[in-house]
Amino acid sequence: MxxxxxxxxxxxxxxxxxxxxxxxxxxxxxxxxxxxxxxxxxxxxxxxxxxxxxxxxxxxxxxxxxxxxxxxxxxxxxxxxxxxxxxxxxxxxxxxxxxxxxxxxxxxxxxxxxxxxxxxxxxxxxxxxxxxxxxxxxxxxxxxxxxxxxxxxxxxxxxxxxxxxxxxxxxxxxxxxxxxxxxxxxxxxxxxxxxxxxxxxxxxxxxxxxxxxxxxxxxxxxxxxxxxxGPHYDLSALWDKHCEYEFGIRDVDATMGTMVAEPYVNHIPTMTGGVGYKHLKRFYKHHFVNSNPKDTKLIPISRTIGADRVVDEMLFCFTHDSEIDWMLPGVKPTGKYVEIPLVAIISFRGDKLYNEHIYWDQASVLVQIGLLDAKNLPVAGIETAKKLLDEKQPSNTLMKRWAESEGKD
Structure with missing residues (x-):
């Protein structure tokens, strides 16, 4: 109470x-x-x-x-x-x-x-x-x-x-x-x-x-x-500050300071993150904030701001020169360069982050680092990132039956 x-x-x-x-x-x-x-x-x-x-x-x-x-x-x-x-x-x-x-x-x-x-x-x-x-x-x-x-x-x-x-x-x-x-x-x-x-x-x-x-x-x-x-909070600025602490300054305590007393993070494809302050701080300190590749880059694509959440669409870019526990747990560095579309849904309570749900296409990541052969599977590699930036890139290349509809009403 x-x-x-x-x-x-x-x-x-x-x-x-x-x-x-x-x-x-x-x-x-x-x-x-x-x-x-x-x-x-x-x-x-x-x-x-x-x-x-x-x-x-x-x-x-x-x-x-x-x-x-x-x-x-x-x-x-x-x-x-x-x-x-x-x-x-x-x-x-x-x-x-x-x-x-x-x-x-x-x-x-x-x-x-x-x-x-x-x-x-x-x-x-x-x-x-x-x-x-x-x-x-x-x-x-x-x-x-x-x-x-x-x-x-x-x-x-x-x-x-x-x-x-x-x-x-x-x-x-x-x-x-x-x-x-x-x-x-x-x-x-x-x-x-x-x-x-x-x-x-x-x-x-x-x-x-x-x-x-x-x-x-x-x-x-x-x-x-x-x-x-009200009260009216600048959720966009709060999220930017959180990301700065995570990926720029790489300060775990400052990152946790942007969040509620008992937050949680869930990276959906790999189920990594943490629930509660103690668990999440451990994750950030030992498996995330200080463990991302040095050339990690976030390229914003779109941002939607609601009353209690921010939805960010971005490209997540990095060279796989270190083990990335949260995205590729247990996978030794391959030296491959990766660009992956990523969506983050960030929920707030007041002026503090409450939770993050992070989504990306894990199959595309595995294709790009060479762990998954896309030849006979309906998956793509860096092409997903390229098409996100340029809608004129070919569509339906994975659909073997696409040619059958040519000329049909």
Whole structure:
């Protein structure tokens, strides 16, 4: 738990607690985090810490305090039963007013610079939706909100993103379609459906956790928050600095300093890299940063910058004059020169790198160093790099049947 609990003044007297998580630099735009039916439990605190790492001041108010203070449930059958009991007795209108009190508290904090958004899951997904209409937030994101179809008369005048689980057992397909149809001509509302997923697909460790859907939904959520509230980071410059430390200065500590506390790197074709600070630093120090050929060169081809990631297309060029553990593990130097198209997808949390997924055609590398004979295989060597730079180079040279379509409609 990286944050702390604070007290929030209710609009009608009394106080209730909320979990407060701060970003690394101690200030930023704010998010009020609306809970599931299990109270401010470990998962909610995890989400708060996660978004704090993204650069937000996050406050998760205890919305069950009027029934029972400090609810913190797990997911055992007994806890589920108790949680549904709270859900059935919960006064939604008072809950939204308590969210508004949390928004008011956030706006008064010296740590909050700028706007306030809402984020919620399950029950909190509907509450985030209602917060967009009633609680004075500047934008909102709701995950698999239960009962939104019954509240479509609310006036949504701020940007809103709704994430819908395609097979949600608590939000029938008819309700999903009703929601989509209602907002189809309202450009400030974005609705994303995740086919094949069930309710709570973003809850880490849950029975229905779906990592691909959760990752995609998080990127879309961050895109909205960045667009409306910031903070805005120069991800391109951050990535350039990381590469400078890796390939130019070759400083392992400086390289690690550009990354979050527990980052990971995965070179997809060879499954090399590391997960977590200790493992990744070992990889960088002994098998990467100081182990690349001296003439290593990166030639940029294109760069796409999103809200939370950079996609780089480049040529990776080197002479194989030393063993390259991460690309050619166990292969002794051949002295051959290699040019290979390479794509890097770099994900950020706030102003730090979180992970790297690196892709290249390993077959082309093996052809170029002489370990793979391309004569009877549908693979190519340095030609792949040459065609990337010059689209006029011949196409379809590996297709033996290409000539058969000559002259055909």
């Amino acid at each position: 990286a944050g702390k609990f604070i007290q929030i003044a209710a609009h009608d007297g009394g106080t209730f607690r909320g979990y407060l998580a701060l970003p690394r630099d101690g200030k930023g735009p704010a998010i009020v985090l609306c809970q599931e039916i299990f109270g401010i439990n470990a998962y909610v605190r995890e989400v708060a810490d996660y978004y704090a790492e993204e650069g937000y001041v996050v406050l998760a108010p205890d919305l069950f305090w009027r029934m029972e203070k400090d609810v913190d449930l797990g997911y055992t059958p007994e806890d589920w039963q108790k949680a549904f009991g709270f859900f059935q007795k919960f006064d939604v209108d008072l809950g939204v007013k308590d969210i508004a009190s949390a928004v008011k508290a956030l706006r008064a904090m010296p740590e909050v610079s700028g706007k306030v958004g809402a984020l919620g899951f399950c029950l909190g997904g509907k509450l985030a939706y209602l917060a967009a209409a009633r609680a004075g937030v500047d934008c909102a994101v709701g995950y698999y909100g239960v009962g939104i179809e019954g509240a479509l008369d609310e006036k949504i005048n701020v940007p809103l993103v709704l994430h819908i689980a395609g097979e949600d057992q608590f939000v029938p397909k008819a309700a999903q379609e009703q929601i989509r149809q209602h907002f189809k001509n309202q450009p400030q509302v974005e609705i994303y459906t995740y086919p094949g997923t069930d309710h709570a697909f973003a809850r880490t460790g849950g029975d229905h956790y779906d990592k691909p859907a959760a990752m995609m939904a998080h990127s879309r959520s961050i895109a909205l928050f960045r667009k409306v509230m």
